[in-house]
Amino acid sequence: MTVSIEDVAARAGVSTATVSRALRGLPNVSELTRERVRDAARALDYVVSPSASSLATGRTSTVGVVVPYVGRWFFGQVISGAETALRQSGFDLLLYTVGAEESRRRFFEELPVRRRVDAVLVLSLPLTDAEVAAIAGLRLPTAMVGASVPGFSSVRIDDVGGASKAVNHLINLGHQRIAMIHGAGIEPAQFTAPEDRRRGYLSALASAGLDYDSSLQVDGGFTLAGGERAMASLLSSKHPPTAVFAQSDEMAFGALRAIRRAGLRCPEDVSVVGFDDHEMAEMLDLTTVAQPVTEQGVLAVGHILAELRGEAAPSDDLVPTHVVIRGTTAPPTAKPMRARVPARSVARSAGSSSAG
């Protein structure tokens, strides 16, 4: 029924060891023999049994990918990148979605990856200490995307740089009162994005010599509804901003809605820039900070493969971001909505401020 290595060996007139060597491209096999073996294998439609091979080598040629949720553009892209890179190196991808509380608990409790994978990839999942300990206990090469944990390789975006690029874009347009809708530190400690993006925001303001006004920082909780509320409160303040930097596109979407509902227009009355380049950002014509996504999966895989080969110790990657300029940002207008006299006549130059 199933053709085994013995069948191939018999047909090629060699031993099974030779077949194994020949098919895996090991040296010390004459080209003639290798051809013979290949022909036999092809003729018999032979496929190596991964279980047998794993059992013999102790390797599984499989990487476990742990992800909170699959159906979001971002994760999909990262997974695609990872899969391509893995497949290229002959690895399979075992998927674990642990978004639901229950499944997450079970995953870290039972660790179903044990004995099943050679390495682990954790995507955008800030881990608790106990969870980190569980993963560490596996003693497998592990890489994380979107979070950094000592001892594991990691791939993250440059949140600080991205945020300051976004804010610089607004500054270059001539804005001076620039608010920020942030997501407060609701998540575990490793989720450094809110803090990093805040730092980027502050440093951009500082290096432009702009005042820092704490009343211009509002919490949007990283949700659309939160962003809407935050924007509404900003608009109703006595001295509203002319531009807003939202720490996520979702919050920016909410902000757009709030602006519309307040009877104002974007970008004529208020400019908005988001962060993420969410799938819908293009559709809603949102200026935002984009990150290379697929690449992060590829990089993470690079890390674990290197570790697997014993070539490298855990290391961190910080990937750059760039501002995608769309229709929600424009120079401030000298409208009565603003109480202060705007400093005008800064060249529009949308393209020039694009950070590559």
Added chain:
Amino acid sequence: MTVSIEDVAARAGVSTATVSRALRGLPNVSELTRERVRDAARALDYVVSPSASSLATGRTSTVGVVVPYVGRWFFGQVISGAETALRQSGFDLLLYTVGAEESRRRFFEELPVRRRVDAVLVLSLPLTDAEVAAIAGLRLPTAMVGASVPGFSSVRIDDVGGASKAVNHLINLGHQRIAMIHGAGIEPAQFTAPEDRRRGYLSALASAGLDYDSSLQVDGGFTLAGGERAMASLLSSKHPPTAVFAQSDEMAFGALRAIRRAGLRCPEDVSVVGFDDHEMAEMLDLTTVAQPVTEQGVLAVGHILAELRGEAAPSDDLVPTHVVIRGTTAPPTAKPMRARVPARSVARSAGSSSAG
């Protein structure tokens, strides 16, 4: 280093055969012995080696899931459903994304699932005849979601019913001139959604005694841009519809944009209903046809597990849909609709040609 079944056997004072039986819950093991074995296993932190087990049984306890693309809400949900169901039955999920032409070709050429999985799940991937033949050649239980192929189990939504429910909703609101933006048959034959949804549309019109007007059927190519063009052309016709049924939410989004750009309003001037309940539908307040998504993954898994147990032959499921009423549908207004001049068409800034 790694603890094996022998270690457990030694510690429990039984044979390896007994350990195997005890741990797998087989009968013919005294409760006392079973407890002893369980304790030993727990104490040693024993985990069965899947490779060894696979090699011995010929089963992999793994299911291959083939999907064109991971990062879309729909696929994510289906995968989640499938994974939960699989995990519950002790199966792992091996992921294959074949969206890219290249990866798709390689998948069906090399069939990397051979010897690796016990069954295959194909999600929303209309297969060519050659691809069907390749999968069939695996001789593995196979289920498809979103397409039906003779010989394989399948799970699909009731496209005909869904479409007619959507159109009935419009009819119940009082609409009489109801257009349809469809996606023509660009895909392989198995992609029956366009045709089925058209049938639902027609049957709803027919049973309401409404006239059928072929000029009210426009192609939107299943894209946002196409939907926008289609809607624009409908609006510019001499006798525009008061309501539109779009065969997909994406096309509906485009339609909404066209309406806005024409200076009209939805639902005051035109009602729009979509199909899919896309992630963004709620955000854009789109009335649409929703389908149970996670459930389709669960059902598909049910099929293959049943086949795996030899309990069932391939069979088909048709899952129901329901209309989600939101803000884009309303009764037609009495006053004749006329397009106003778009006030802001010039004000739009560069880089916004997302509708390309």
Added chain:
DNA sequence: ATGAAAGCGCTAACAA
């Protein structure tokens, strides 16, 4: 109810 032993299909020393 339990044990002994023969594989499952491959890889990796070790020999030749």
Added chain:
DNA sequence: TTGTTAGCGCTTTCAT
């Protein structure tokens, strides 16, 4: 360069 052989860790007859 190639062959021999001993595992890898489990399951499954077949005995007992």
